[in-house]
Amino acid sequence: MLSALCLLLAVPIVAVATDAAAEGVDEVEALLVEAGSVKTSDVARFQQLLGELDTRAGDATPEQRHRLQILRAYRHALLGESGPAVDLLGGVLGESRVPDIRFEAGGLLSNIHAANRRFEDSLRILEEILPLVDRIKDLETRHRGLLNAGVVYNQVGEYRIGRQLAQAVVDSHPDPRNACAAENLVAEASLGLEEDVDEPRLRANIAHCDALNERVFAAFARAHLARWLAASDRVDQAIRLLEGYLATVEETRYPFLQGVYHALLAEYRLREGAQAQAEAHAVVAVERTRGIGNIEPLVSAYGTLYRIASQRGDAEATLLAYKAFVDAERRHLNDVKSREMAYQIVRHQSQQQSQQIELLNQKNALLELDQSNTRQRARLWLVVAGLLAFLLATTAYWAFTTKRLQMRLRRLAELDPLTGVSNRHHFSEKAGRVLASCKQDHRVVALLTFDLDHFKQVNDRYGHAAGDWVLQQVAKACAELCGPGDCIGRLGGEEFAMLLPGCDAATGRQLAEDALDRLAAIDTDGRGYEVRIAASFGITDTTLSGYDLTRLMSHGDRAMYAAKRAGRARVAVFDEDNVRALTPRSSGLDGPAELRLAGDERRTFPA
Template sequence: MYRLLSWLIFASLCLALGSGNAATSVAALLSEAEGVRSSDPERFQRLLDQLQAAKGKATAPQRDQIAYLHAYQQSYVGNYDVAIPALRRLANGASTLETRFRAGALMVNGYAVTRQFAEGLRQLEQTLELAERVKDPELRQHGFGVAAVMYNEIGEYRLGLQYAERILAGPVHGRARCFAGQYRVEALWRLKRLPDDDALVRGAIQNCVSENEAVIANLLRGTLARKWAEQGQGDKAIALLDDHLPEVESTRYARLIGEVHSLLAELFLAKGDLAEADLHARAAIGHGPSMPHSQPLVAAYKTLYEIANRRGNASDALGYYRRYAEADRAYLNDVKTRELAYQFVRQETAQKTQQIELLNRQNQVLQLQQRVAKQNAQNTRLVVLLLLLVVAVLGYWAYWIRRRQQSLRRFAETDALTEVSNRHHFTQCAEQVLAQCAKNREQAALVMFDLDRFKEINDTYGHATGDWVLREVAENCRGFCRAIDYIGRLGGEEFAFLLRGCDLAAATRLAEDCRLRLTRIDTRPSGHTFTVTASFGVSATASSGYGLDVLISHADRMLYRAKREGRNQVRAFTMDLPLFDTPRVDEAAAEEVPRSAAAVGSSAP
């Protein structure tokens, strides 16, 4: 989370919030503490002690500022279990809008560092609601910077780019321009929209160099090196990183050092220099504890695996491959966690909006009833008419409530995008069906599939195209379901069928038919032309039993085996092969999470 920690340093640019009626000594201490809190931790701690002793002389805004600085100090040393509750109290009850805004922004950083992304996104939403009311432009830019960091961290790079450009659109100087430039370059790189020329990246690097921000400058150099490597200028990329490696090492920032060594290892491996690649990969792994769940750690283990493989050392290759697989799985799980947090909070926000609309309608009905009562008091000749109107309104309200209850029930059971069962409803129905099948000794099978390279579709063509693909896939899959079968969206781009009365062979044939149908989806109505493929895993009660968890687990292993062996395939689980086997690795499969399992099945032609 180096970007979030770096933004904590930028927070020192915000204004001191102490104001006029406080004792001069308290105001002076606060001003000095604000100035040194990121550059001189020991001096900052002594000033905090003095401020605590002088707290009785402070005004209410100054006491809030002292509380904020204490929370900042706890965040700086990593005591987020202490810092976050303190910041929450300030965000909800501080005497000034500025302090509430600062506390909310710092709390977002704390949630992100502790990987509580859903809570962080909720707090970010509340904090940004205050931004337009904050008069200090630097403080407002700080809030936008926190938003850019958070959205980049969860993979919503379009939103991250939007907030970075909001900072750069106004008058911004010094370290703020350096940080915002890095957020913009990162988002453009991830969105594959970085210009072919190097002017934008070099300008951002120069802004950071002029502010002595070595960490951010070298993060930008890493992006520039990756850009050159993709353009076939590997030697130029190596030279850039190698020239600045002493500067990177001098920062003592383990996360940055590990990333640079990992990138150098990849570049030297591509060049065929196995000795240098091995040296840098091991240096990157040495900083692994500072960058868990990260792509650089995955790349470092993959490099060592490739080196051992090329050297013909099968034992070392297997060991490094296992570590690579574990790191890759942890990284992808972390990515999915962040994406799901964003989706969950977005749905939560939509539900709140619906609730507000419902309350507004209820208020409208109450206002109507009040007007009817007032008219009834003023004109007794309209009593009958008013009573009929009230009855009509109440009848309509009862009818509307009933329809609303039906809608909410459907919403609770159905995935809003694809209109198939959501995971919870699918699980409930599947467990009931499996219990009946077990009682009647009836066969059943489970088919799981995951769309291949779906994130690339989202990143390349946009989330609207990704949503279109999910709807088309769900519509095509409905044709395979009988009235006694169930289809559900388990999450993201992952779906499942429960087929009653089907054995493993029949389910595998159905999965193969479904795979072929998906490849024939005409994507031109989306505005783009590409191919939709999926990888399938199949399990059946004959070999996996009637427990839904076991069926899902076995099908999931087969799905990931299909991914590992080239994607766009069907793999079926049986008990006549070993539980673990040595996976076959190719360039396409290396990008997915490998999972070991024994399987048989059909594959794409």
């Protein structure tokens, strides 16, 4: 939904009363106000007004020039020229100190970055402008900024933040269009969190968006409702809802939205047994979305075509559809991972920045104390000996305190604060040094990457405190398996990695099986959590993947995804041609110890 809402929501306004233009107080102001009011309804007039404003830019105040730059950036964004738009908005943020202008420019810039899949840049801008929200005088500007942020946070998987921002707009009496968009984001976040959707509220919003003739918002609201109906075993209602609005969706000429509708209809028609209709919708969904990127409707459509071919018993078509489905799913999952990682990186950088500010404050306090002591010494020369002793003691104390703080900050910079193992950055640095040393000594190194299975269900059912506890127990159990020269790190979320110098893939596989046994043995009942902890492991070593860390991590991830596709709670060993997916003999988990084909041949899965 991101690409649909970015520019629909990021419409800059010129927050000045329109009666100023009517009274002719300021001709530049009048042109700015009119340009802001017609930019979506009359593009030709909008372009003409920008031309007139360009000729009168010399008469404008600094604030008016900044508002003109925002309008110019919006024009570039509409034309798909993100480079000039980013330059203009960056200039506004660098020069203006007016909260409303910074908030407006930052919101548009954040959405342009998000539309271009530059989520780290987008989130950094939001971190900068969201603290300004309470200082924004224009209510519509504030609402639109919160909605822009909600769209981005939903896209990076932080649905609770996205819903909180959208609900804040709903609760503060927005204008009708922003209310329509906000309710859409609330429903989208609830679906993303796999929570119950307020169906009467969503139906009311559909009627509201229809009344405004906001067809794109109304279409997405119907798609959200259809997903909820299907999840509630009302597939027939979902089909009628989507088919009843399909003609309007086709009129929008918006491929992504069309792909969403056709992909959902293909999935639901197949569930109803209407194979021919399902195939027709799936084919259209693929045609409309294949060139857009790594999006969910494309994955869904390929999955439907794969199931249809399998039901028909057409082996060749099944294989082709399966390959397309797996490739689309892999690219989509990678895209989702990159968005989630962008959020984690920006969040970590924000925490580091806060820690650095705190350290500077302490250093400033020390400086002020030294200056005060110096002035005191000059005035009280009769007690210089005692004062000198006091100063030396104070300096020694602050030096000791500062040293301890520096050591603590170093640990914070290197270790994951929740689990106590290395964070992603420190793990990468340490692993790089180990690999370089082992390469010179011709020593083999094994890499294990693993991701906890169904971890989101722990957070959803028992809360984030339970999830944090599980992560701590997993890190502790796996760290106990590491030797003095081994590295273990948390890469982000529920994903970990272990680097084992002197071990090959076979040894790594044995260690992964031991880790699965340890994870299964973690006692969750004592905490009141009725869960069984398991993970999917991917194994490779330098004889298979070389000594380049990026390549090792890529191959480990491919093996790990193969383990997940094989049923999770398994170990998969990377091979240039295939990945062997195994389950440990003594893990205590359900399923056979090893997946096999006829006879004794191991079943393999494509990397």
